[in-house]
Amino acid sequence: MFCNWLYTSYLLSAFVTFGLAATADEWRGRSIYQLLTDRFAVPSGTLESHCDTSKRTWCGGTWNGIRERLDYIQNAGFTAIWISPVNQNYEGPPTVYGDPYHGYWTADLTQLNSHFGTSDDLKALSADLHRRGMYLMVDVVINHVMSISTTPDYSGYLFKDESFYHPYCPIDYSDSTSEKICWMGDEMVPLPDVDTTNPTVIKRYGEWVQGFVKEYSIDGLRIDASDILTYSDSERHVQADFWPEFCGKAGVFCMGEVFGGAEVDPIANWQGPLDSVLNFPVYTALRDAYTIPGPGDVAGLDMSLLGNFLENHDLPRWHNLSVDPQSLHNAMAWNFMTEGIPIVYYGQEHGFTAPGDPDNREALWPSGYANSTTYQFITMLNQLRNTLIRTTDWLSTETVILTSSPHGVAFIKGTVISVLTNVGSPPSIGTHITTKSPYPVSMRLTNVVTCQQWVVGSGGSIDVDYSLGGVPVILLPSNQLEGSGLCGEQLDEVKRSGGQADPLGSSALSFRSRPYTLLLASWTAVGLGLGL
Ligand SMILES: *[C@@H]1O[C@H](CO)[C@@H](O)[C@H](O)[C@H]1NC(C)=O
Ligand SMILES: *[C@@H]1O[C@H](CO)[C@@H](O)[C@H](O)[C@H]1NC(C)=O
Secondary structure (H helix, E strand, O other), rough: OHHHHHHHHHHHEEEEEEHHHHHHHHOOOOOOOEHHHHHOOOOOOOOOOOOOOOOOOOOOOOOHHHHOOOHHHHOOOOEEEEEEEOEEOOOOEEEEEEOOOOOOOOOOOOOOOOOOOOOHHHHHHHHHHOOOOOEEEEEOOOOOOOOOOOOHHHHHHHOHHHHOOOOOOOOOOOOOOHHHHHHHOOOOEOEEEOOOOHHHHHHHHHHHHHHHHHHHOOOEEEEOOHHHHHHOOOOOOOOOOOHHHHHHHHHHHHEEEEEEOOHHHHHHHHOOOOOOOOOHHHHHHHHHOOOOOOOOOOOOOHHHEEEEOOOOOOOOOHHOOOOOOOHHHHHHHHHHOOOEEEEEEOOOHHHOOOOOOOOOOOOOHOOOOOOOOOHHHHHHHHHHHHHHHOOOOOOHHOOEEEEEEEEEEEEEEOOOOEEEEEEOOOOOOOOOOEOOOOOOOOOOOEEEOOEEEEEEHHHHHHHEEEOOOOOOEEEEEHHOOOOOOOOOEEEEEEEOOOOOOOOHHHHHHHOOOOOOEEOOOOOHHHHOOOOO
16 A cells, blocks of 8 residues: 555565465465455445445455355465455544555554454454465555654554654655655655564564464465565665564564565565565566566575565556456466466456556456456466476476577476467467477377367477467376366366365366467566576
8 A cells, every 4th residue: 555655666576475484385385366355345235335446445345255255266276365454444534545445554453454344254264264275364564554644643553652663754765764764655644664673663563463363363474565664774675683583473474565676686685584585577577578677696586485466456457558368368377387376466357457556456346256267267277286286296396498589488397388478369370489398209288278189299399379369378298187177187186185276177178269369578588587
């Protein structure tokens, strides 16, 4: 939400993950559906409001609403959800930026936000997710609280004395000293900056998060504006020693939102105290055919803990940037078939087209939670990825680029070869991507997107022809399909681990005759962004 003010620097942000190794390991194989509680689903018996995003007020979604729609999320193969902040927010007359329907305007961290339900409702959501083998990730705001005055009465916050905050000053984003000690927001909605170098603050935050995670059985935290915290001068945006302590107390996986420099280097520096990984350079490369992120030294980063996304609550919807449905499908396939934890922002499965905040926080209910083409495509990607993770060492393998050209890229991770393109939906006669694979001539592969059979050519060659349009091609050795639930194969229930959604046997078939598409990134740039 703070991105109202930081929007211009969104291109520079990245996710960085940090936390306990064991829990990070448990998250590595997950797939996350990100939703805004107020906009995802209203509980049964409640009228589905006409939700005008420009009004920036509550539309009626609740934790019970989410509970009743968990099938919708799990049937698409997701194994975790990330929900908006749950803690009490500002209660008062609407501000010039509306009401805190998004949950990012923290008041008292020790209370829940009554607009979204009761403590029992949140516990029930957590329990329902766990019964399904799914994880709950909760967004938390630690850096600041919200006020409507630059001289707030602090008695309503967790930290009740002004000595726990930096004195008011507006942030000058061109000055890094100002960034660490000044307040985000503006004079109408200032965000008092908690002094996270204060030992009492560190201790109380630790106690708070420990109790909070335990009470609601939370599996992971997404930390808003985690880089804006005060920091020592050697780290660009973060007080490096705050997070290990905080996340250690939480005892769960922490995924941070980080605003780094345009360069990749400062983000790479996070590797010390944090299990850091960046994905915004990938987003940027995928988004913009003409933006090449600096190659940077990302070799030491743990790519498998990146949060890979194409949309979020601060960015324009993908289809606002690129209307061709295949642009989305090819880019999504990248996020699922390479290293990283795929994250899909609710509504992406329905091709929403809004530009940024507040328009990109649409109510989902007008979609009817329908089984759209993109919903089915995502289901197929999740099913394939879940199967590979369950039955092979795919997660620990490294993506290797086989070839890249102005039309696209071919890469292999584990046994799966993906060929992605930016040629777009219309037929592109004469356009090919030809690559060598490690497979022997005549070996049988299945393209799980269309369920068509492929045969490896001489010298291991694979040739993808775009005369029917730019469909993503994802090739799996046919003998590995068994038990996957893909392309007519039964899902092997015995091997099925908790948390894997019911794969939908033939969902991929419906893509067989669709025109395919895409007009996005310079794939070479993507490779560079990954340091490949
Ligand atoms: C993207 O958003 C802009 C700004 O609101 C709008 O004018 C444009 O029509 C949108 N583009 C698409 C493809 O929806
Ligand atoms: C969506 O539609 C596909 C194709 O008809 C079908 O295989 C799949 O089961 C459906 N998914 C859901 C959740 O209904």
